[in-house]
Amino acid sequence: MKIVVCIKQVPDTTEVKLDPVTGTLIRDGVPSIMNPDDKSGLELALELKDKFNAEVTVLTMGPMQAEAILREAFAMGVDRAILLTDRRFAGADTLATSNALAGAIKTLEYDLVIAGRQAIDGDTAQVGPQIAEHLDIPQVSYLQNLEYDGNKTFTIKKQTEDGYQIVEVDSPCLVTVLSTANNPRYMTVKGIMEAYDKEVEIWSADKIDVDEAKLGLKGSPTKVKKAFTKGVKSAGEVYEVDTEEAIGIIISKLTEKFII
């Protein structure tokens, strides 16, 4: 079995803070990480590698720095890593991103394509299903669990708002994985020692057979018209008092609001 896992390098948005005075974004010192849902997708692939000897390729699109998450993927145990990097990919929205990734996947052999449900920097959850459409394969999103019969059928538990669904699908197909689906393994020391001896394949737009008009900014139907921070709401009353007095203040507010 051959698996392609799409991963993305994202800023750790939990580390991002706003300047309390100006309301602007403080981006300095925010670490870059492998997107959590993608990491769970990678873990799913590695579990299939453990059980069924699957060959796992990770694929990402981004600047050269995105190589870091591919090295991390090597240290976790993947077989092959590809970085799509080219100015012509820059400025892509989800559709243009999916065009590039699908273009790369088309040049590979695959039985299963795995993506994270969504990335924490955009939260769009779009790229996975869009890739599936370009590849003309079925998709199952919000994956909680996957079982493989060792032949061609996947039985998937898919999360819904009020429970879950069990669905069956044959390969080739694409799944988008929730970060709650599993606990991604740690890198091993041996994996880390070897991660930089392996080759990260660097692919430019020439390597994939996709019309340039479908890539990057040019291939993006959506454009950002403006971006802004929400600014700082004026503070209400703030009390710095002892516990007893604090309770009093809260209770009186609850009473005022007819909560109690």
Place this chain on the structure above:
Amino acid sequence: MNKAEYKNVFVFAEQREGKIQAVAIELLGKARSLADSLEEEVYAILLGGKDIEQNAQTLIAYGADKVILAMDKELENYTTESYAQAITQIVNQYKPSIILLGATTIGRDLGPRLSARLTTGLTADCTKLEISEEKELLMTRPAFGGNLMATIICSEHRPQMSTVRPGVMKAMIKDTSRKGEIISFEIKFNKDKFRVRIKETIKEKSNMIDISDAKVLVSGGRGVGTEKGFNFLKELATELNAEVAASRAMVDAGLVEHKRQVGQTGQTVRPDLYLAFGISGAIQHVAGMEESEFIVAINKDRYAPIMQIADLGIVGDCKKIIPALIDRLKSRTKE
């Protein structure tokens, strides 16, 4: 593409087991105001098996001018491909200018598949939708983990598509006197492409809790910390007849279920009262609760961001305040 051919605001009227989802009603309210500023009409797309036609009237009462009704056993239960085929055919015939979908697990599965099939843009989880002077849809959404707001346009492609989370838009008041047209539409399926087989659909009671419905939310973050802290929080919620909610850190720590998470990657809530205990107020959390009617923040740090949006801020240790508050409420009940 001739943009002028594309007209009217469409809403995907998501139904489950024949029941229209609240988000669809909310979207109709927004679609109404968008259509009014465009001087166009609101269409609802209603897909399902049988016995869903009675829902069409409801959609009209909440703002639809026309309901496109497609009934087929292939549409009884949602699958990506059957719904994508249905909507693609409807779009190809009616050429809408705008399509709105709920950002539910269904909408977020269907929306991107459709956008790729229709080769158009899709903007996820919009918090604000309005029409520009150029008659374009301005779609504003949080980005970068809620730290930034971005206004997105889709100027050269049609339809302009966006998804909106439940609870973000306000529904119109139901008006049963509203008149509208119901159009039956027959879908021609390419069944060769139906490759996902639904084996079972399970509902879990514990998943039924919807914190976005709660009037009062007692929400905990890092400052509440431990399992013990959360047990106190639950006790407090019981005393106040409230639901427990939490920040992402607590969900990641496994102390609280994901469906109780407030914020960017959780639920958007707007309760009458939001009590934030030990929540610093990272922007992605704030994005999910800042519309609350009244916000009380209890935090050790006077300068925590949550204090900037709180209507009432208490500087103090949650570990001491929560138990003391429970005691006080209990003694009150006795009186």
Place this chain on the structure above:
Amino acid sequence: MDFNITKQEELFLQMIREFTEKEIKPIAAEIDEQERFPIETVEKMGKLGIMGIPVPKEFGGQGGTNQIYSMAVEEISRVCGTTGVVVSAHTSLCIAPILENGTIEQKQKYLPKLSSGEWIGAFGLTEPNAGTDAAMQQTFAEDAGDKWILNGSKIFITNAEYAHVYIVIAMTDKSQGTKGISAFIVEKGTPGFTIGKKEKKLGIRGSATCELIFENCEIPKENLLGRLGKGFSLAMKTLDGGRIGIAAQALGIAQGAMDETVKYTKERKQFGKAIAKFQNTQFQLADMETKVQASRLLVRSAAFKKDKGVPYSVDAAMAKLFAAETAMEVTTKAIQFHGGYGYTREYPVERMFRDAKITEIYEGTSEVQRMVISGNLLK
């Protein structure tokens, strides 16, 4: 010496920090409170290769460097001093002497299982009358032709209760003094070998420190480690390497106390402002941080030299001396900054303070390190 960390080291730090944060930090207080050996952590570390970092891949290890190993001990000790010494004693005092002195058969037999964490290692040198004066060995190994017969006892042995492989130093020829001392590999369960009482300690309370007792304990001939009569020098060289581990442990404890103190002084308010806003706090923190960073550079430099295969025993002694004394100073001040809370178990600095003290004592007291350093200076 390159002061930049390598890409592998960077990746390793990412992994070990995630691991210690999720797997070790949450149970550190419990391990201490219950004086419980963190066996579940050892299993997890074994799977990731943390129990055999500097062992070559051909012997089932990870092919890592001593630099990465010292970073591991530092990062682990930053959240839990106990777990830090478990890894350090296992790697520096059991794996290292086998790796450096063992026969090919001994390496093949012991290193794979030690590296995977399936077996835990320990080292027995100290006796009731042979502490700093390690040459005063009473334990005696008698040559009985086809085997060795071991009699005597060892005290204060880290990992003792949970180890499978023990490096035991014993006298083989009393007439030869230190040249009559040899090293042996003793396996758990060897008849005549029992574990004695467990010490109740001030700090590193989970590390299972016990006595080893040998009563006519028969050891196979092939379990002699290194050459006959070379045991004392083997033990001293082992301790040279061990000191890098303990220096890293001390450094980690100091760093952990720094982390807590920086956080606390920013949160804690007195006289209307965070105590971090007072210059007294700022200046003391600056001094503490400088000493921690100086310790780190000494540890890095000693590990660097060991990896390069050049003499490092003075560097290791300096690293251990300075890091241990820094750990003691930083943890003491950390408690002071925490005030009354710092003296309680509500905050981890109390545990860090207790854990720090041993780093000035074991694997050569600070006085021994001064002897090593000055001895080299004045020779």
